[in-house]
Each structure stands twice: as structure tokens, then as C-alpha cells.
Amino acid sequence: MTKNYDISTIPGLIRTENVELDEMQEMCMEMTHAVYPHDKIYGQFCSIEEYIDCPPEVVFDYLADTKNLGEWTYSTRDMKKTDCHNTMVFNDAIGGITDCYCKTIANKDAMTVDYHCAWDQGDHLWMIYLIRVIPAQLVFNKPGSVVLWTNCHHPFYDHNPFPEKAPKEREGWVGDAWNMFYAGHTIEMQNLKKILEFRYKRDICELQGKKAKS
Amino acid sequence: MKPVSLISVASYLPEKIVDNDFFKNESGLKTHSMFRGTKLRHHIGENETCTDMATIALTRLAEKININLQHDVDILMTNVTIPDIPFVGPGASIVGALKLKPKYVYDLQNGGCVSFIFMMELARAIINSTDAKNAVICNFQTAAGRILALPDNRKLPQSAIPGDGCGVAFLAADDSSPIEAIVTRTHGEYANDMRPIAPDGRKWWEPGVTAFNIDFNKSRLAAIVGRGNKLVPEVLNQAMTMANVTHKDIGALVTNQPNKFFLRNWRESVLIPEEKQVHTFDEHGNLFGAAIPICFERGIDTGVIKPGEKILLGGFSHAGDYTASAVIHWQKKARPSPA
Numbered sequence: 141m142t143k144n145y146d147i148s149t150i151p152g153l154i155r156t157e158n159v160e161l162d163e164m165q166e167m168c169m170e171m172t173h174a175v176y177p178h179d180k181i182y183g184q185f186c187s188i189e190e191y192i193d194c195p196p197e198v199v200f201d202y203l204a205d206t207k208n209l210g211e212w213t214y215s216t217r218d219m220k221k222t223d224c225h226n227t228m229v230f231n232d233a234i235g236g237i238t239d240c241y242c243k244t245i246a247n248k249d250a251m252t253v254d255y256h257c258a259w260d261q262g263d264h265l266w267m268i269y270l271i272r273v274i275p276a277q278l279v280f281n282k283p284g285s286v287v288l289w290t291n292c293h294h295p296f297y298d299h300n301p302f303p304e305k306a307p308k309e310r311e312g313w314v315g316d317a318w319n320m321f322y323a324g325h326t327i328e329m330q331n332l333k334k335i336l337e338f339r340y341k342r343d344i345c346e347l348q349g350k351k352a353k354s
Numbered sequence: 355m356k357p358v359s360l361i362s363v364a365s366y367l368p369e370k371i372v373d374n375d376f377f378k379n380e381s382g383l384k385t386h387s388m389f390r391g392t393k394l395r396h397h398i399g400e401n402e403t404c405t406d407m408a409t410i411a412l413t414r415l416a417e418k419i420n421i422n423l424q425h426d427v428d429i430l431m432t433n434v435t436i437p438d439i440p441f442v443g444p445g446a447s448i449v450g451a452l453k454l455k456p457k458y459v460y461d462l463q464n465g466g467c468v469s470f471i472f473m474m475e476l477a478r479a480i481i482n483s484t485d486a487k488n489a490v491i492c493n494f495q496t497a498a499g500r501i502l503a504l505p506d507n508r509k510l511p512q513s514a515i516p517g518d519g520c521g522v523a524f525l526a527a528d529d530s531s532p533i534e535a536i537v538t539r540t541h542g543e544y545a546n547d548m549r550p551i552a553p554d555g556r557k558w559w560e561p562g563v564t565a566f567n568i569d570f571n572k573s574r575l576a577a578i579v580g581r582g583n584k585l586v587p588e589v590l591n592q593a594m595t596m597a598n599v600t601h602k603d604i605g606a607l608v609t610n611q612p613n614k615f616f617l618r619n620w621r622e623s624v625l626i627p628e629e630k631q632v633h634t635f636d637e638h639g640n641l642f643g644a645a646i647p648i649c650f651e652r653g654i655d656t657g658v659i660k661p662g663e664k665i666l667l668g669g670f671s672h673a674g675d676y677t678a679s680a681v682i683h684w685q686k687k688a689r690p691s692p693a
Contacts, residue, residue: 162386162387162511163387165387165575166387166390168576169579169613169615170615172579172583172615172619173583173618173619173622174582174583174584174586174587174619174620174622174623175587175619175622175623
């Protein structure tokens with residue numbers, strides 16, 4: 141990129157140099173509604189977030205272990221290894237008998253855990269669950285974790301690109317439920333919260349019990 | 355509880371009409387967001403009083419429904435933004451000017467932009483607990499001509515938003531056009547976010563040379579927008595629930611009209627289509643408490659408010675200190691003939 145590129149030549153930028161505060165405020169008022177249609181918020185992106193009363197390292201490690209999807213998700217079960225390194229396959233009960241392939245890419249430094257998934261085949265993992273764990277101490281000034289979780293509306297949600305790979309008896313497609321992703325993911329996030337908080341509380345109690353005995 | 359009906363509304367708008375140039379020329383600004391909302395507004399005349407406005411509006415009201423003001427007003431209630439004199443509202447003066455004989459007279463200082471609904475609620479309570487059979491309620495907005503048109507203030511673009519006017523209504527103890535629900539709420543935590551301010555910092559009763567203005571604590575703009583977006587939809591929905599109706603049953607929506615954004619947001623929040631919303635923001639500006647009765651009359655005149663339909667009223671005042679909503683079953687049936 142050119143070092144001294146003149147940013148003012150980019151059309152449509154709203155910066156204090158070219159838009160008065162008063163006009164900026166009006167734009168903000170214009171954009172601020174009391175209510176929003178579901179599609180406006182969850183049409184292209186489905187982002188949810190939750191606070192979990194459990195240390196961020198514990199939350200990260202739990203999420204980074206692919207087999208735990210068998211616990212906190214609603215319907216992915218019976219994990220098996222595949223021939224492909226790092227890619228696992230579950231059965232996703234939402235599709236009846238449906239293979240759901242999953243490769244977990246976790247970055248401990250960034251505390252991100254991304255599940256690259258797809259139904260029916262493991263060659264093109266297009267259904268990506270982007271998750272980030274944040275220490276709640278930083279953002280809420282209290283112990284625990286904040287979990288952000290986003291899915292993007294990949295065009296394959298609308299059209300199954302590999303219909304020939306689908307089980308013959310199956311009628312539905314994972315993308316048919318896009319409009320319920322907010323609800324479904326919120327329910328699963330609550331599962332995650334309940335499991336982690338339950339175990340963390342139990343571990344603390346056990347630890348305190350041991351200390352008391354010793 | 356005895357049913358109480360909203361029988362009719364009438365209005366008066368001061369003769370003096372002011373366009374945006376009045377403020378643009380003084381402000382030295384060619385464009386400003388405040389000039390993009392309203393195009394015109396009325397300003398109360400220099401020597402015009404609330405009593406003058408009431409005399410015209412109440413005479414119109416009496417003609418519409420064929421009542422004799424001298425005999426047929428049991429309760430008189432008023433709310434004014436900037437009253438003719440400090441200390442006291444215009445109730446007694448209106449009684450004197452129109453030779454009314456009400457048993458109960460109240461000048462309310464609270465409720466602001468939703469004081470029409472607060473007054474309906476109080477009138478209903480008085481009718482239900484005394485021998486009063488009807489009430490006249492009057493809203494006066496006078497701050498535009500009296501405060502915002504002052505030379506110091508008209509330089510400020512936000513002075514373009516308010517407009518003056520008077521809206522009056524007649525309520526009676528029958529079920530011809532009943533009030534089916536009223537919700538009023540007071541939010542004390544927001545009571546101090548609107549203040550009179552003068553550039554020299556003096557109290558409003560202290561002498562000085564600079565004009566007072568009404569300050570809506572600009573640093574809290576986002577917070578006030580958030581309040582309006584949260585509190586008003588809550589009371590609108592609460593009133594509909596109380597009246598056992600949903601948005602599908604609502605024939606028209608009338609709120610106060612602080613700006614075009616709240617008008618849009620409140621309508622969207624209760625899923626009411628734009629054509630069923632009555633407002634006069636472009637030509638009258640922010641009418642404060644007078645907006646609801648003035649717009650109600652406009653809705654009747656333009657046919658948006660139709661006999662037999664449920665009309666949803668609502669809004670909030672100042673910086674969020676009061677919220678209110680009501681459902682009226684407008685002209686549900688013919689009025690019973692007087693006994």
C-alpha cells in the first residue's frame with residue numbers, strides 16, 4: 141500500500157474531518173430503531189454472546205477439544221476419527237442419520253476456537269463456527285469468561301452444493317434452519333454455560349474440601 | 355368503574371407561522387440536521403395568552419358537539435409549557451373569560467408531552483368518584499414563541515423544532531367512545547435531565563440580560579434516545595394488553611412528536627403501518643403536550659381515525675420522566691341523549 145495514501149479520496153468515509161458532529165448524530169439517530177426485524181440482525185450474520193462464570197483458560201480448553209461437542213451441542217454425537225488428519229465426524233441428529241464433519245482450529249494465544257464443518261462430506265468444510273473467549277476481567281471487571289460466537293450466512297446454507305452426498309431418505313438441509321440459528325445457538329450456548337459453571341463450581345468445592353481436610 | 359369517553363377534540367394554532375429561514379438566517383448555518391425535520395411551525399403572538407387560545411379552541415369544541423360551555427363543563431384541566439404568569443396555570447382565567455361553572459379546576463404541571471393522557475386519567479378518576487359527569491382538558495404549548503423565538507435562542511438550530519398550539523378535548527361519563535385502557539408511569543431517575551439554562555448560569559428566577567433556553571443535556575442524547583426507544587414501546591404494549599387488543603386491532607396511532615425518529619421508532623415498535631400514524635411534525639414541529647389532541651383532530655379530519663376503530667395514544671415527556679399510553683374505542687356507538 142502506498143505510504144502516503146490520501147484517505148480523503150475514498151468516497152463515503154464518515155470522519156470528523158468531513159462530517160460535523162451534528163450530522164453524525166443525525167445519522168446515528170436515523171440508524172437507531174426501537175425494534176429491528178429478525179432478518180435485519182440475523183440475516184447475514186448470526187452473532188451471539190454469553191458470560192460464563194468459569195476461567196477463560198478452562199473455557200478455551202473445553203471448546204478446543206472437539207469431542208466435547210458431543211456434550212454441549214444439541215445434536216452432534218458419536219464422534220469418530222476420519223482418514224483426514226484432524227477432521228472428525230459426528231452424527232448430527234438434526235439431519236436424522238447425517239454425517240457432520242468437523243475440524244477444530246484453535247489458537248491459544250488469541251483464545252479463538254473455530255469449528256470448520258460440513259454435512260455429508262469432509263472435503264469442503266464451509267460451515268464455520270467462529271468462537272472467541274475473552275477474560276471477563278478485561279471487559280466486565282469480574283472473573284469468568286465472555287464467549288462470542290458468530291456464523292456467516294454462506295451461500296451453501298441456501299443450496300446444498302453436494303446433493304449427491306446426502307442420505308437418500310433425508311428431506312431437510314442444514315441451511316433450512318438458518319432463521320432459527322439464533323435460537324438454536326443460544327440454547328447450545330446455555331448448555332455450554334451450564335456444563336462449565338457446574339463443573340467449575342464442583343471443582344472449587346472439591347478443592348476447598350481437600351484443603352479443609354489437609 | 356364507570357366508562358368515560360373521549361367525545362371530541364378541537365384545536366387552535368396561533369396565526370403566526372414561521373419557516374426555517376427564521377432560524378437559518380440567525381444561525382448563519384445553511385444546513386443543519388434540525389432544519390431537515392420540520393418545515394413550518396406556529397409561534398404564539400407576543401400578546402397572546404393561553405386564555406386567548408383556549409377561548410378559540412373551546413368555542414370550536416362546543417360548536418362541534420353542540421354543548422353549552424357555561425353549563426356543560428363540570429371539570430376543567432389544563433397543562434401549559436410556559437404559562438402566562440408564574441405561580442399559576444390558566445384554569446381560573448379560562449373560567450372567567452368563558453364564564454364556565456366547573457366544580458373542579460386543576461392546572462397540572464406534570465406529564466409534559468403526555469399530559470393529555472395524564473389528564474384523561476385524572477378526569478376519569480374524578481368522574482368516578484364525584485357527581486361530575488364530564489371534563490374539558492386543555493393542552494397549551496407556548497415555549498416556541500415565548501422562549502425559542504427570542505433573539506439569543508433563535509440562533510440555535512434546535513430552536514427550529516418546537517411549535518406552538520392548543521389542543522382541547524371533551525370527556526363524558528358514557529360508553530359511546532370509551533377510554534379502554536390508560537397506562538401512566540413516572541420515572542423519577544430521569545427528572546433532572548431537562549433544565550432551564552442561561553448562558554450566564556443564573557437561576558431562572560434571577561434577573562439578567564441573556565435569554566433562558568431549555569437544555570436537554572446533549573451529552574445524554576444517546577441515553578435519552580435509548581429511553582424513548584425502550585419506555586414508550588413498553589407502555590404502548592401495556593395499554594394494548596390492558597385493552598385486550600393487538601396491533602392488528604389498532605386503527606390509528608397518535609403520539610407526541612418530538613422528532614421524526616421517535617415517530618418512526620414508536621410506530622415500528624408496535625407494527626403499525628405508516629398510513630395509520632397521525633402526526634403533523636412537518637407543519638407544526640414539536641407541539642409538546644398539545645400534539646396528541648391536535649393530531650387526534652387531524653386524524654379525524656383526514657379520515658385516518660375512523661368511527662368504530664381502536665386508537666392507540668402514547669409517548670413520553672421531557673427527557674423521559676413520564677410515559678403514558680391509552681386505547682380509545684373511538685365512536686363505538688351513538689352518544690346517549692342527555693337525560
